[in-house]
Amino acid sequence: MSTKSKSIENKKEINQDERLQRVSKLRLLLNRPELGALGGAILVFIFFGIVAGDTGMFSAYGMLNFLDVSANLGIIAIAAAMLMIGGEFDLSIGSMIGFAGICIAIPAIYWGWPLWMSIIFAFSMAVLVGYFNGILVVKTGLPSFIVTLAMLFILRGATLALTRLITGRTQVPGLRVLIENDPLAWIFATDTFKWVFTWLGSMNLIDLRTDGTPLATGIPPSVIWFIFFAIVATWILMKTRYGNWIFASGGDKNGANNVGVPVGKVKIGLFIGTAVASTVFATIQVLDAGSADTMRGTLKELEAIAAAVVGGCLLTGGYGSAIGAAFGALIFGTVSMGIFYTDIDTDWFKVFLGAMMLIAVIFNNYIRRKVTESK
Amino acid sequence: MSDYLIQFNNISKFFGKVIALKDVTMKLKKGEIMCLLGDNGAGKSTLIKTLAGVHKPDEGEIIVEGKNTIFDGPKDALDMGIATVYQDLALVSLMSVTRNFFMGREPLKGPPLFKTFDIEKANKIAAERMGQIGIDVRDPSQAVGTMSGGERQCLAISRAIYFGAKVLILDEPTSALGVHQASVVLKYIVKAASEGLAVILITHNVHHAYPVGNSFTVLNRGKSLGTYAKKDITREKLLSMMAGGEELDKLEVELQEMNRAST
Numbered sequence: 001m002s003t004k005s006k007s008i009e010n011k012k013e014i015n016q017d018e019r020l021q022r023v024s025k026l027r028l029l030l031n032r033p034e035l036g037a038l039g040g041a042i043l044v045f046i047f048f049g050i051v052a053g054d055t056g057m058f059s060a061y062g063m064l065n066f067l068d069v070s071a072n073l074g075i076i077a078i079a080a081a082m083l084m085i086g087g088e089f090d091l092s093i094g095s096m097i098g099f100a101g102i103c104i105a106i107p108a109i110y111w112g113w114p115l116w117m118s119i120i121f122a123f124s125m126a127v128l129v130g131y132f133n134g135i136l137v138v139k140t141g142l143p144s145f146i147v148t149l150a151m152l153f154i155l156r157g158a159t160l161a162l163t164r165l166i167t168g169r170t171q172v173p174g175l176r177v178l179i180e181n182d183p184l185a186w187i188f189a190t191d192t193f194k195w196v197f198t199w200l201g202s203m204n205l206i207d208l209r210t211d212g213t214p215l216a217t218g219i220p221p222s223v224i225w226f227i228f229f230a231i232v233a234t235w236i237l238m239k240t241r242y243g244n245w246i247f248a249s250g251g252d253k254n255g256a257n258n259v260g261v262p263v264g265k266v267k268i269g270l271f272i273g274t275a276v277a278s279t280v281f282a283t284i285q286v287l288d289a290g291s292a293d294t295m296r297g298t299l300k301e302l303e304a305i306a307a308a309v310v311g312g313c314l315l316t317g318g319y320g321s322a323i324g325a326a327f328g329a330l331i332f333g334t335v336s337m338g339i340f341y342t343d344i345d346t347d348w349f350k351v352f353l354g355a356m357m358l359i360a361v362i363f364n365n366y367i368r369r370k371v372t373e374s375k
Numbered sequence: 376m377s378d379y380l381i382q383f384n385n386i387s388k389f390f391g392k393v394i395a396l397k398d399v400t401m402k403l404k405k406g407e408i409m410c411l412l413g414d415n416g417a418g419k420s421t422l423i424k425t426l427a428g429v430h431k432p433d434e435g436e437i438i439v440e441g442k443n444t445i446f447d448g449p450k451d452a453l454d455m456g457i458a459t460v461y462q463d464l465a466l467v468s469l470m471s472v473t474r475n476f477f478m479g480r481e482p483l484k485g486p487p488l489f490k491t492f493d494i495e496k497a498n499k500i501a502a503e504r505m506g507q508i509g510i511d512v513r514d515p516s517q518a519v520g521t522m523s524g525g526e527r528q529c530l531a532i533s534r535a536i537y538f539g540a541k542v543l544i545l546d547e548p549t550s551a552l553g554v555h556q557a558s559v560v561l562k563y564i565v566k567a568a569s570e571g572l573a574v575i576l577i578t579h580n581v582h583h584a585y586p587v588g589n590s591f592t593v594l595n596r597g598k599s600l601g602t603y604a605k606k607d608i609t610r611e612k613l614l615s616m617m618a619g620g621e622e623l624d625k626l627e628v629e630l631q632e633m634n635r636a637s638t
Binding site for chain 2: 243247248252256258259260314319
């Protein structure tokens with residue numbers, strides 16, 4: 001109220017609407033969905049800065065460690081966030097990661113395909129799975145929660161059964177030798193900006209191995225992909241027509257349909273998006289580890305959704321941000337790694353994850369009420 | 376060539392054995408506001424959906440600007456400039472005024488493949504359009520959820536007009552509104568008509584309809600009780616027709632006779 005009377009007193013503003021309160025930059029920022037996650041990330045860094053500041057967590061090596069974990073989660077969290085904004089869930093993300101892993105490993109190791117072909121094969125399967133999820137949800141009108149829960153079991157089961165059928169075991173090792181000279185694999189397996197770290201090492205600014213090479217060798221591919229996903233997703237959501245359709249589809253399916261938004265197509269596209277993001281995650285991890293494991297990605301769907309929620313996505317759709325999900329992933333990645341540098345037992349991580357999510361949901365609910373209620 | 380913008384002649388619609396509409400005729404000129412009045416179950420919803428192209432009429436003809444037309448779905452009707460604003464308004468309350476205004480029809484800019492939603496242009500048009508009807512959207516990026524019911528209704532109408540509506544069908548635009556809000560919406564409807572639109576205003580509120588309407592069609596049990604120009608009918612007569620006034624009159628006579636017989 002005081003702002004209102006002030007603006008009326010101010011003669012310059014008399015021509016403006018008297019009901020327009022002066023909104024400060026800070027207030028505008030408060031209305032952004034990613035604010036909570038940004039604040040949370042800052043708090044987490046302050047916390048570990050105090051508790052673990054002298055332990056090597058914030059050395060180049062330590063930072064790359066938790067950034068790598070955050071980035072991997074972030075890739076799927078961003079896709080999950082976009083789908084949630086579009087009004088749907090995908091619980092098959094984790095199973096898709098395991099499935100994509102063996103889609104790369106079995107053709108490459110057992111069928112003698114070149115690695116690049118296996119990778120393309122895995123991505124094609126991802127598009128199919130995403131399309132199937134999407135068409136099933138759109139055509140049946142069933143909640144995506146149920147449809148993708150079914151897909152969670154189907155994909156994980158198929159991954160296990162097929163792998164055991166073809167290979168007789170549940171892990172497929174031996175990929176590392178195939179990465180070299182492959183025309184495609186390097187996109188998912190190359191550390192970048194090595195020269196920066198070499199230079200930092202030569203200046204004695206970062207820790208070195210005993211042979212004089214830096215301990216941290218470069219930015220892992222996950223981080224580059226993560227940044228790429230965050231930029232592309234934000235661009236789509238904020239700057240394109242498709243972004244407007246995503247918000248509309250999640251906000252009010254019928255309303256959007258009535259004004260000509262192709263809601264079904266939008267949702268199918270988003271389901272393909274989560275499956276493809278899972279496959280990016282899987283490819284990076286499989287090439288890094290040099291082996292595919294049928295259990296890879298277990299429970300990742302829930303972490304991705306948790307990160308999206310902490311990042312400001314509403315469970316009911318129509319609201320959220322990709323940057324928020326990225327910060328959500330950063331919080332989880334930082335805590336899950338940072339906890340090793342403290343005296344806290346790592347068992348407490350899950351407690352933190354749950355508590356964080358609960359706080360986020362309560363906060364988001366409050367924001368939603370503020371946004372939707374009349375003045 | 377008639378000077379009617381749109382004519383619905385002897386429209387009937389059956390659902391199985393049920394006669395939902397029978398021989399309903401309505402004609403509208405440019406700038407005319409026709410109020411379609413009727414109690415619950417009178418067939419208003421069926422008629423709107425038939426006008427909007429959702430249902431195909433089983434009998435009768437629809438003539439748009441002199442041309443006999445069959446709507447093959449709502450999009451067809453929309454393409455011919457017949458826009459319907461339903462009660463749910465097709466607005467997303469979490470989205471901004473601008474994003475709602477251009478929902479599904481976003482202006483684009485930039486090179487092909489990298490076309491972006493021209494949000495500056497959209498903001499400008501949305502603020503301008505809302506300003507024209509006297510609604511100062513304090514900030515076009517504010518969520519629609521923060522607007523009042525009347526403002527939302529005006530936004531939905533304004534959007535339909537901006538995207539080329541010639542005939543505007545409004546389904547109970549004032550039913551959920553308070554007196555002041557309703558008058559804002561009605562004022563806007565009159566303004567839209569004065570700019571050359573034909574408006575079909577569906578309502579069960581005679582007090583809202585009478586001041587703004589040029590003609591009135593009363594619907595009862597799927598049949599039209601006739602169309603009256605404003606000079607030919609009073610508010611009270613309309614009200615009693617809508618409420619099935621004749622039935623009530625008959626009831627009154629019968630009660631009087633019963634009274635007489637018992638004394």
